[in-house]
Amino acid sequence: MRPAALVALLSAALNAAQPVVIAHRGASGYLPEHTREAKVMAHAMGADFIEQDVVLSKDDVPMVLHDVHLDTTTDVAEKFPDRRRADGRFYAIDLTAAEIGTLVATERFDHRTGKQVMPLRHPKGRGVFRVPTLESELELIAELNRTAGRRAGIYPELKAPAWHRKEGKDLAAIVLPILRKHGYATKSDPCYLQCFEYAEVKRVRGELGWKGNLIMLLGGSKGVDGTDFTRLKTDDGLKELSGVVEGIGPSLVDIISKDASVTDLITRAHAVGLLVHPYTLRADALPKGVKDMRQAAELIFRNARADGLFTDHPDQVIKILR
Ligand code: CA
Numbered sequence: 001m002r003p004a005a006l007v008a009l010l011s012a013a014l015n016a017a018q019p020v021v022i023a024h025r026g027a028s029g030y031l032p033e034h035t036r037e038a039k040v041m042a043h044a045m046g047a048d049f050i051e052q053d054v055v056l057s058k059d060d061v062p063m064v065l066h067d068v069h070l071d072t073t074t075d076v077a078e079k080f081p082d083r084r085r086a087d088g089r090f091y092a093i094d095l096t097a098a099e100i101g102t103l104v105a106t107e108r109f110d111h112r113t114g115k116q117v118m119p120l121r122h123p124k125g126r127g128v129f130r131v132p133t134l135e136s137e138l139e140l141i142a143e144l145n146r147t148a149g150r151r152a153g154i155y156p157e158l159k160a161p162a163w164h165r166k167e168g169k170d171l172a173a174i175v176l177p178i179l180r181k182h183g184y185a186t187k188s189d190p191c192y193l194q195c196f197e198y199a200e201v202k203r204v205r206g207e208l209g210w211k212g213n214l215i216m217l218l219g220g221s222k223g224v225d226g227t228d229f230t231r232l233k234t235d236d237g238l239k240e241l242s243g244v245v246e247g248i249g250p251s252l253v254d255i256i257s258k259d260a261s262v263t264d265l266i267t268r269a270h271a272v273g274l275l276v277h278p279y280t281l282r283a284d285a286l287p288k289g290v291k292d293m294r295q296a297a298e299l300i301f302r303n304a305r306a307d308g309l310f311t312d313h314p315d316q317v318i319k320i321l322r
Contacts, residue, residue: 200225218251
């Protein structure tokens with residue numbers, strides 16, 4: 001083999017071996033999830049991809065928000081008390097984008113007790129953060145990519161599409177044209193679209209004609225829409241998935257066993273050509289049996305050979321990897 005060919009082969013192998021670091025809800029270990037500040041921090045830390053969870057407002061504007069509810073990460077209950085539904089909850093779909101834009105976003109808390117979920121993180125109620133629209137976040141990342149001279153990708157998740165449909169809204173049909181408009185349309189564009197609902201993933205690939213990268217997220221056993229995760233994690237299920245998506249996003253509990261050994265899920269997924277990006281590594285809530293971030297990274301990347309990882313602490317994972 002000629003030296004140039006060998007170099008090309010080696011560099012291709014190295015690139016293939018370098019896993020991607022996905023900033024889960026931004027650098028959410030440090031600043032309130034899904035705020036612009038958390039996204040800017042993730043970009044500055046060098047995250048390869050920055051995640052957006054996407055739900056719709058009353059006026060069909062995609063918002064970057066993890067829950068269909070607003071009452072676990074904002075002050076909606078004080079600002080719009082009349083929007084409370086019979087179940088006691090406040091939904092993004094009941095407020096316009098402009099109304100959501102007036103809310104102050106904060107560190108995640110229990111909506112019943114008001115208690116902060118991750119006690120060591122940014123203090124609840126401190127600072128003035130906002131809930132961004134998807135478009136404003138895509139613009140922000142594009143500007144950061146330009147000014148920093150480094151292209152971080154995006155990793156949008158269609159949240160609860162079946163629930164949106166029950167509420168009379170087609171989330172994917174609204175989000176996909178926005179992604180395409182901002183330059184995310186093909187497999188070579190730095191974007192992975194993700195969803196927990198298999199019927200919707202198939203529809204996105206088929207009926208809605210998504211040509212970009214697509215990730216099937218996998219939960220424990222059954223999804224809220226009826227998705228059979230247990231079946232999808234079998235060899236037959238993975239084989240079927242390989243005809244629909246580029247990769248899977250399983251939970252870390254399906255990768256690292258309680259005795260800190262690794263499962264064969266990633267090996268079986270790789271055998272049918274699927275990428276694997278597990279979620280979510282948190283320095284302040286490590287997987288059971290794992291003592292620190294370094295051990296977690298060794299298990300996930302060296303032993304299990306994941307192709308990427310969702311983490312609330314992208315700087316720590318990047319430091320270990322590079
Ligand atoms: Ca997500």
